[in-house]
Amino acid sequence: LEEMLKNPNQKRGTIYKIPVVFHVLHSNGVENISKEQIINQMTILNKDFRLLNADATNVHPDFKGMPADVQIEFVLATKAPDGTCFSGITRTYTATETTDGAEQVNLIKSGNDIYKGEWTGNKYLNIFVSTGLNGPAGYAYKPFGNGNLMTSGIYILHRYIGSIGTGSAIASRALTHEVGHWLNLDHTWGPDNNPGEASSCDTDDDVLDTWFSSALVPFS
Numbered sequence: 001l002e003e004m005l006k007n008p009n010q011k012r013g014t015i016y017k018i019p020v021v022f023h024v025l026h027s028n029g030v031e032n033i034s035k036e037q038i039i040n041q042m043t044i045l046n047k048d049f050r051l052l053n054a055d056a057t058n059v060h061p062d063f064k065g066m067p068a069d070v071q072i073e074f075v076l077a078t079k080a081p082d083g084t085c086f087s088g089i090t091r092t093y094t095a096t097e098t099t100d101g102a103e104q105v106n107l108i109k110s111g112n113d114i115y116k117g118e119w120t121g122n123k124y125l126n127i128f129v130s131t132g133l134n135g136p137a138g139y140a141y142k143p144f145g146n147g148n149l150m151t152s153g154i155y156i157l158h159r160y161i162g163s164i165g166t167g168s169a170i171a172s173r174a175l176t177h178e179v180g181h182w183l184n185l186d187h188t189w190g191p192d193n194n195p196g197e198a199s200s201c202d203t204d205d206d207v208l209d210t211w212f213s214s215a216l217v218p219f220s
Contacts, residue, residue, distance in 0.1 A: 018125050019077035022089045023108045025130040027097065030166050031158045033129065037165035038089060041175060044163065045074050048176045077124055080115035090114045099134035101155045109150070119150050125182065126153030127175070129161060137174045140181040154178045
């Protein structure tokens with residue numbers, strides 16, 4: 001994972017596989033989403049990043065010829081930090097809901113059903129699934145600077161996972177968006193969450209430069 005992020009000009013044909021862990025925080029309700037819903041989301045995510053959607057060529061004329069297979073695949077992790085084999089999913093019961101990401105991570109670290117401790121961000125793409133984020137559907141941290149920390153993953157509401165269960169077809173693309181941020185991409189209008197502001201008109205996503213970013217800033 002570290003090698004892929006440090007070498008954006010990797011040889012074409014090399015497929016980088018990123019191990020993913022879904023950390024589901026729940027109170028025994030519908031937010032305790034099924035494995036099938038998570039696998040459905042993984043299928044959607046890989047279709048988006050490998051240019052495998054049936055309508056991949058159906059884009060706005062301004063973007064014709066631009067969609068590409070980025071040669072990244074996402075796979076559910078099979079081993080926890082202590083070597084325990086598992087499904088790529090942890091589940092943590094909590095009777096007290098919190099919308100604070102750091103608090104959610106602490107609950108998961110101390111109470112999940114697979115491995116209690118740190119799931120480092122340079123070994124796994126940690127996706128924290130919950131019922132509340134105090135506003136956004138999801139947000140992510142860029143990988144550089146403190147990317148090795150467990151907290152520098154993706155935080156997302158359960159109803160934005162997959163197109164089945166509590167999810168929906170349109171909401172299932174939220175994770176694709178957040179994974180883009182986790183891979184160090186800004187929004188196309190620049191490094192903020194305000195697309196309609198005039199101050200964004202003189203900025204862009206600076207794609208070539210974002211590989212050198214060191215800030216740990218959440219993007220939704």
